[in-house]
Amino acid sequence: xxxxxxxILIIGGGMVGASLACALGNQPGLRIGLIEATPxxxxxxxxxxxxxxxxxxxxxxRSIALAYGTRRIFEGMGLWPLxxxxxxxxxKIHVSDRGHFxxxxxxxxxxxxxxxxxxxxxxxxGQMLARALANVPNVDLICPALLTDITINSSGAQIVIDQAGxxxxxxAQLVVAADGGKSAVREHLGIASTTWDYHQTAIxxxxxxxxxxxxxxxxxxxxxxxxxxxxxxxNRCAVVWTVxxxxxxxxxxxxxxxxxxxxxxxxxxRLGKLQKVGTRRAYPLALTAAREHxxxxxxxxxxxxxxLHPIAGQGFxxxxxxxxxxxxxxxxxxxxGRDIGSMDVLADYADWRRHDQRRAIAFTDSLIRIFTNPxxxxxxxxNLGLVAVDLLPxxxxxxxxxxxxxxxxxxxxxxxxxx
Numbered sequence: 001x002x003x004x005x006x007x008i009l010i011i012g013g014g015m016v017g018a019s020l021a022c023a024l025g026n027q028p029g030l031r032i033g034l035i036e037a038t039p040x041x042x043x044x045x046x047x048x049x050x051x052x053x054x055x056x057x058x059x060x061x062r063s064i065a066l067a068y069g070t071r072r073i074f075e076g077m078g079l080w081p082l083x084x085x086x087x088x089x090x091x092k093i094h095v096s097d098r099g100h101f102x103x104x105x106x107x108x109x110x111x112x113x114x115x116x117x118x119x120x121x122x123x124x125x126g127q128m129l130a131r132a133l134a135n136v137p138n139v140d141l142i143c144p145a146l147l148t149d150i151t152i153n154s155s156g157a158q159i160v161i162d163q164a165g166x167x168x169x170x171x172a173q174l175v176v177a178a179d180g181g182k183s184a185v186r187e188h189l190g191i192a193s194t195t196w197d198y199h200q201t202a203i204x205x206x207x208x209x210x211x212x213x214x215x216x217x218x219x220x221x222x223x224x225x226x227x228x229x230x231x232x233x234x235n236r237c238a239v240v241w242t243v244x245x246x247x248x249x250x251x252x253x254x255x256x257x258x259x260x261x262x263x264x265x266x267x268x269x270r271l272g273k274l275q276k277v278g279t280r281r282a283y284p285l286a287l288t289a290a291r292e293h294x295x296x297x298x299x300x301x302x303x304x305x306x307x308l309h310p311i312a313g314q315g316f317x318x319x320x321x322x323x324x325x326x327x328x329x330x331x332x333x334x335x336x337g338r339d340i341g342s343m344d345v346l347a348d349y350a351d352w353r354r355h356d357q358r359r360a361i362a363f364t365d366s367l368i369r370i371f372t373n374p375x376x377x378x379x380x381x382x383n384l385g386l387v388a389v390d391l392l393p394x395x396x397x398x399x400x401x402x403x404x405x406x407x408x409x410x411x412x413x414x415x416x417x418x419x
Contacts, residue, residue, distance in 0.1 A: 006033040006140075007340065008330070009159055009172040011147055011185050013040055015064075015122075016302030016319040017178030018129040023077050023327040023413065025136025030334065033170060035161060036143035040130050060206055060279040061121040063238040065090070065217075065230055065313035068117055069405030069414055073324050076413035079132055086124045088231050089115035091215040093403065095386060098222045098266070102383030104390040106400050116217070116404055117313070119230045119238060142170075150175065150188045156341060157297045173341040176299050176326070178319075181288055183304035191300070196287040198368060200225045201248035202310055203241045205280045206232065207263070210272025213237055219312065220267055225368070226311050227267050240310050241266070248282050285309055287365055289357075294350045297341035299326055306357055309364045317405045318360045324413035325352050331419045356408050363402060 008024065010017045013036025021034045066074075066087065074080040093106040093116055108116045133139055142161065145168075149160035157175040161168050177185035186193065207229075218229040225242025232238055241263060243251055251259065260277045267274075288307040293300045302319030329349040333340045389395045401407050405414070412419060 005031075006170065006172040007031050008174045008176060009033045009035060009157070009170060010176045010178055011035050011159070012177065012179030012183075012302075012304065013038075013141075013143060014178065014180065014302075015125060015129060015316065016323060017176070018126075018133060019073075019077075019320055020176060020178065020301065020323045020327060021139045022079065022129060022132045022136060023323055023419065024330060025133070025139040027138065027331060027334070027419070030138055030330075032139045033142050033172070034133070034139055035145050035147065035159070035170075036141070037146055039144050040133070040141060059236070059276075061123060062204065062281075063119050063206075063230065063232055064122050064125060064316055066118045066120060067313070067317040067403065067405035068113055068115060069410075070317045070320050071115075071118060072416040073320050073413045075416040076324070076418055078418070079128065082128050082132065083120065083125065086128075087118035087120045088233055089215050090117045090119065090217045090231060091115055093217045093219065094270070095219045096221070097383055097386065098220060098268070100383045102386030104386045104396070104399070106396065106403065110393070110396070111400050111404070113404070115215075116400065119217075119232055121232075147179070147184045147188070150185060152189070152295065152297050154296070172297070173339065174297055174299065174330070174346075176301060177304045178302050179304050181303045181307040183290075183300070185298075186290060186300065186304060189295070189298070191295075192291045194287075194289050194291060196365075198225075198285045198287065198309060199245050200242050200285045200309075200368075201245045202283045202285055203239075203243060203248065203251060203280055204283065205239050205241075205259075206236050206278040207239050207260070207274050208234075208236055208276040209274055213271060218267075218270065222266050227263075228310070228313070229267065229271070230313075237271070239263070242285065242309075242311075245284060252280055252282055287361065289361060293353065293357075294343070294346040296343045296346070299346055299349060301326060306361060308361060309368055311364050311367050312403060314360050314364055314405075318357065321356060321405060321411070321414060322353055324411040325349060327413065327419060328411045352409065359402070359407065 007030050013034050091108050095104040145161040145163045148162050151158045157172050159170045213231040215231050220227040224244045228240040230238040256277050260274050264274050290305045301322035308315045330340050333345045
C-alpha cells in the first residue's frame with residue numbers, strides 16, 4: 001500500500017477546491033494533493049445531478065454569477081486576465097416585488113467600479129481553473145479517486161482512496177473538505193449539519209428576450225419565490241426561476257411555449273417578450289450549514305460548509321472568500337513556523353469566516369422569508385423598504401457592498417493583492 005505525504009490534501013476538485021489549489025500551488029515548499037472523483041475537465045462536476053429535459057447545447061451553457069469581490073480574488077491569484085474576456089459584466093441590478101410598487105436599483109457607477117459583478121459560463125470557469133492547475137508546480141492531481149475513509153489523530157490526517165479498484169493511503173497535516181453539500185468528509189467524520197428545506201425548486205434555463213438586457217441583472221420576487229435574470233453574451237439571460245416544489249414537476253413537463261408564457265407572466269415585460277428558451281434543469285433548494293467548520297487538521301469550505309438559496313448569487317462567492325481567507329491563514333502560519341493543521345491556526349480561520357458566513361446566510365434566508373410572506377403588512381413593509389433603499393444612498397451603498405462581497409475584514413486576495 002503506497003503512502004504519500006502532503007502538507008494539504010484537498011478533497012473535492014470542483015471550482016472551490018480547484019481555486020484553493022491554484023491559490024496555494026505556487027507557495028514554495030508547500031506540497032498539495034487535490035482529490036477528485038471525476039476526471040478534471042469533464043463536463044459533469046461533483047454533485048451536479050439534476051433533472052434535464054435534453055442534452056445541453058452551447059445555447060444552454062450553465063452560468064455562474066461572480067461578485068466584484070470574486071474578481072478581486074482572481075486578480076490576487078493572477079487568474080482574472082485568463083477569464084475576463086469570457087465574462088459578461090453586470091452594470092446594474094434591478095430588484096422588484098411582483099404586483100407591488102417597491103423597487104431598488106443598483107448601479108456600478110455609484111460604487112465607483114466597472115461592474116457590480118460578472119456572469120461566466122461554468123464550463124469556461126472550470127476550464128480556466130484546470131489550465132491554471134496544470135501550470136502550478138506544487139499540486140498533485142489525484143483523480144479520478146473516491147474517498148473511502150478518513151482518520152484524524154493528533155499527528156495529522158490519514159485518507160484512504162480508491163483509484164480504479166486500488167486502495168491508497170495518503171497522509172497530510174491538513175485536510176480541506178471542498179466536496180460539496182453532500183460532503184463525504186463530513187459524513188465519514190460524523191460532522192452534523194443543520195438543514196432547512198425551503199420547499200422550493202430552482203428551475204434553471206437560458207432565455208433570449210426581445211429587448212437588449214443592457215448588462216442589467218433582474219431580481220423579481222413573486223409569491224412562490226424569486227426570479228433572477230442575469231445578462232449573458234449574445235443577449236441571452238441566465239434564468240433561475242424559484243417555484244414551489246409541488247409545482248416544479250408540472251413546469252418541467254411543459255412544452256417550450258407553455259413554459260415561456262408562464263415565465264413571462266411571472267417576470268413581466270421589462271425585457272419585452274421572451275422569444276427563445278433553452279434546456280431546463282431543476283434543483284430542490286435547502287439551506288445547509290455544517291455545525292463545525294474546523295477540527296484539528298481539518299477545514300471545511302464552500303458548499304461542504306454552507307449551501308445557500310441561490311437568491312442574490314451568493315453561494316460560490318462565499319465559498320471563494322473561504323478560499324481567500326484559508327489560503328492567507330495557511331501561508332501566514334507557514335511563514336511564522338506554525339503547524340498549519342493545529343487548532344490554534346484553524347481557529348483563526350473559523351473565527352475570521354464566521355461573521356461573513358452568518359451574514360450571507362442571514363441575508364439570503366431573510367430575503368426569502370420576507371418576500372414570500374403573503375400577509376399585507378409584510379408586503380407593505382418590504383416595498384417601503386425597497387423604496388427607502390432606492391432613495392437613500394447610504395442604504396443603497398450597504399446593500400451594494402454586501403452584493404459585491406466587500407463587507408467585513410477582507411483577506412489579501414479579496415483586496416486584489418498576492419499572498
